[in-house]
Amino acid sequence: MPIADPMPVLTDAELATRLERLTESGVRLLAGSVVDMAGVARAKTVPLRRAGVFHTAGMGASPTWNVFCADNAIAFTDRLGVVGDLRLRADLAAARVIGEGWAWAPAEFFDQYGEPSPNCARGRLRSLQAGAEASGLTVRAGHELEFVLTDGEDPALSDRHWQAYGLGSVLREGGFLVDLSRALEEAGLGVEQLHAEYGTGQFELSLAPRDPLRAADEVVLARLLTGRVARDHGLLASFSPLPFHDGPGNGAHLHLSLERGGRPLLSGGDGPHGLTAEGRAAIAGIVEGLPEVTGVLSGSLLSAGRLAPGRWSGAFACWGLENREAAVRLVAATPGSPHGASVEVKSGDPSANPYLASAVVLGLALDGIARDAVLPPETTVDPADDPAARRLPAGQTEALDALEASATARALLGEDIVAALLAVRRHEAEAYGDLGPAVLAERFRFAWSS
Numbered sequence: 001m002p003i004a005d006p007m008p009v010l011t012d013a014e015l016a017t018r019l020e021r022l023t024e025s026g027v028r029l030l031a032g033s034v035v036d037m038a039g040v041a042r043a044k045t046v047p048l049r050r051a052g053v054f055h056t057a058g059m060g061a062s063p064t065w066n067v068f069c070a071d072n073a074i075a076f077t078d079r080l081g082v083v084g085d086l087r088l089r090a091d092l093a094a095a096r097v098i099g100e101g102w103a104w105a106p107a108e109f110f111d112q113y114g115e116p117s118p119n120c121a122r123g124r125l126r127s128l129q130a131g132a133e134a135s136g137l138t139v140r141a142g143h144e145l146e147f148v149l150t151d152g153e154d155p156a157l158s159d160r161h162w163q164a165y166g167l168g169s170v171l172r173e174g175g176f177l178v179d180l181s182r183a184l185e186e187a188g189l190g191v192e193q194l195h196a197e198y199g200t201g202q203f204e205l206s207l208a209p210r211d212p213l214r215a216a217d218e219v220v221l222a223r224l225l226t227g228r229v230a231r232d233h234g235l236l237a238s239f240s241p242l243p244f245h246d247g248p249g250n251g252a253h254l255h256l257s258l259e260r261g262g263r264p265l266l267s268g269g270d271g272p273h274g275l276t277a278e279g280r281a282a283i284a285g286i287v288e289g290l291p292e293v294t295g296v297l298s299g300s301l302l303s304a305g306r307l308a309p310g311r312w313s314g315a316f317a318c319w320g321l322e323n324r325e326a327a328v329r330l331v332a333a334t335p336g337s338p339h340g341a342s343v344e345v346k347s348g349d350p351s352a353n354p355y356l357a358s359a360v361v362l363g364l365a366l367d368g369i370a371r372d373a374v375l376p377p378e379t380t381v382d383p384a385d386d387p388a389a390r391r392l393p394a395g396q397t398e399a400l401d402a403l404e405a406s407a408t409a410r411a412l413l414g415e416d417i418v419a420a421l422l423a424v425r426r427h428e429a430e431a432y433g434d435l436g437p438a439v440l441a442e443r444f445r446f447a448w449s450s
């Protein structure tokens, strides 16, 4: 499936201005990164004088970059093997200075003739976003990042010293949090809030709503900076869905809001909680499609350990106002919600590729609107107590089988991406499916850390 609206190319004059600014900011090296199907960020780096070439011609990357696995194995497919070459092109319009002589930019996959690769996750999201905009919609995405600070073996603070949402917990890691918020803000990221989460050593940062492409870029950048600041403080940040097998999981919750002609679709309407007809259809599309895209949102071998009832991870395909056990939580437009109404998809975790996670959530919402999908009744109780509530796939195999059978996922992501995702995730099951939970959590604790 072709990628419409490929990455814009800067004019020579724009390029010169960008490079001048980067030089003035003391940048020596530029890292251009893509996120692979296993959710791992991979990069090529060039000295700044080569940044223009990185943007226009690109740097070489084997097609196997699309089937690298979380353990660095390669899940070869019929289409992705040892022969061929791709180009990784840095989107310099989105470049950020990140200090210590470095700049970072998101990159996209192209072939050697400059055609966008059908395997490009960022290209896919760009395309979907452009489609939404062409149909008159404005979309905003806001990401919440959860991570556990650890010395490698154990959470940074012991159970005895950890207070969930505690003032003591944030102050004990106060130096880290101050440096982190400074690094994020200096890189142009909008930090909405930081807090100590429920799990021992677990923190959360929320990023300001942006258009989906920029928001996903900022997730990659925020994770990179979190890892770097943690290392500066002698710690490691785990973005694993389940850093410790007997502890809480890390979620990657995604808030989505939609507007048409400046009017929000999730408030001001005549439906429940002020939903408009299109807002209802958008939520219906997400709720209906979630079981089929769980393999995208939380498809790693560790994901199912997190996506379970009672863990606030959204293990049920249902929606409800402020229902934290529903996969889709509606946040209504109240004076307490300055960004207005949003839907929060809770079931995703940080092992997902953020571009693909955003693409499927946005794509399902758009599909719901296009089909005028019917909103199912609201779940107003803990779905675990509701016999009618539908669980999302409860294991990796179920999630991948549902993805494989999904015509919707293929329509949203294209055959190539679905095939590559399945190959990579099935490798995890084959190679590590027999490991016990503690060994598994330990093996992949830092697989999604940059």
Ligand code: GLU
Pocket (backbone or CB within 6 Å): 146, 198, 248, 249, 250, 251, 252, 306, 311, 312, 313, 314, 324, 346
């Ligand atoms: N840590 C939970 C998860 O795995 C989320 C807790 C919360 O609601 O913030 O998604």
Ligand code: MG
Pocket (backbone or CB within 6 Å): 144, 146, 197, 204
């Ligand atoms: Mg949280």
